Amino acid sequence: MAKAIKIAVFAGSARRESFNKKLAKAAATIAEEQELDVTLIDLADFEAPVYSGDIEADSGLPESMQKLKTILASQDGFLISTPEYNGHVPPLLVNCFSWVSRTEGDEQGMIAFEGKMAGLMAASPGGLGGIRVLPRLRSTLADLGVMVVPGFVTVPKAMQAFDDNGAVSEDVAASISALAERLKDAIG
Ligand SMILES: Cc1cc2nc3c(=O)[nH]c(=O)nc-3n(C[C@H](O)[C@H](O)[C@H](O)COP(=O)(O)O)c2cc1C
Structure with a gap:
């Protein structure tokens, strides 16, 4: 049996x-239906200070970022859904990526990222x-060494896009499904 493809969402x-x-969450459910091995992560569970070289020099990675790094390093790819802040990547993601990109000990490169694939979404x-x-x-x-698969999912007017159970419309679900399939194919 082929090894399950592991993705963090x-x-x-x-x-x-x-x-x-x-x-x-909707994407995690859809990806699971496509037999991807999904780890759904809530970054609220990984609180960390703004990256600081002094904190790193004094005490290394915060425990939460060490934990996140270990989880991401064990994945084949990522499905990321992001807000835009003034058109840019939100500081939460930038901060997590900064911490998690730091190499420690005899690590060869950015073990959580290099050679991984990602699919992107925004709401x-x-x-x-x-x-x-x-x-x-x-x-x-x-x-960071992560290759993004072609295509994307955007969810405009997000206030109206989810029902009471968090389900998305058939059209959005189909777009997520196509993106997850491309990610799966790209990882192989
Ligand atoms: C600092 C800041 C900048 C924002 N800039 C944008 C923007 O450029 N484009 C946009 O569509 N929404 C923007 N918004 C609105 C966010 O899309 C909205 O707050 C959204 O709900 C955040 O995502 P979340 O619901 O996943 O937390 C911004 C919000 C904040 C707080």
Whole structure:
């Protein structure tokens, strides 16, 4: 039997009622239906200070970031749902990526990222669905050694996009399904 493909699904928002967390959760369910081995991560569970070289020099990675790094390092790929903040990658993601990118001991390179594949999604209450952040996140990930698969999912008008159980419309579900399939194929 082929080894299950492992992906981490997470949002670039820690907000309690985050639309991107809802999108990540919907995507996790869809990816599981496609027989991906899914770890759904809530970055609210991985609180960390803003990256500081002094903290790192004095005490290394915070425990939460060490834990996140270990989880991400064990995956084949990522499905990421992110808000855009003034068109950019939100500081939560940038901060997690900064901490997790740090090499320790005899590690050869950025073990949580290098050679991994990712699929990108964005949700926003606005009409553009956060589309401007996607090329920026793609570029950030490329610099970490993560290759982003073609295509993306955007969810505009996110206030109306989820039902009471967090389910998305058939169209959005089909887009997520296509993205998860591309990610699966790319990882092989
Ligand atoms: C600092 C800041 C900047 C924002 N910039 C944008 C933006 O550029 N485009 C956009 O569509 N929404 C923007 N928003 C609105 C967010 O899309 C909205 O707060 C969204 O709910 C955040 O994602 P979440 O629901 O997953 O937490 C911004 C919000 C904040 C707090």
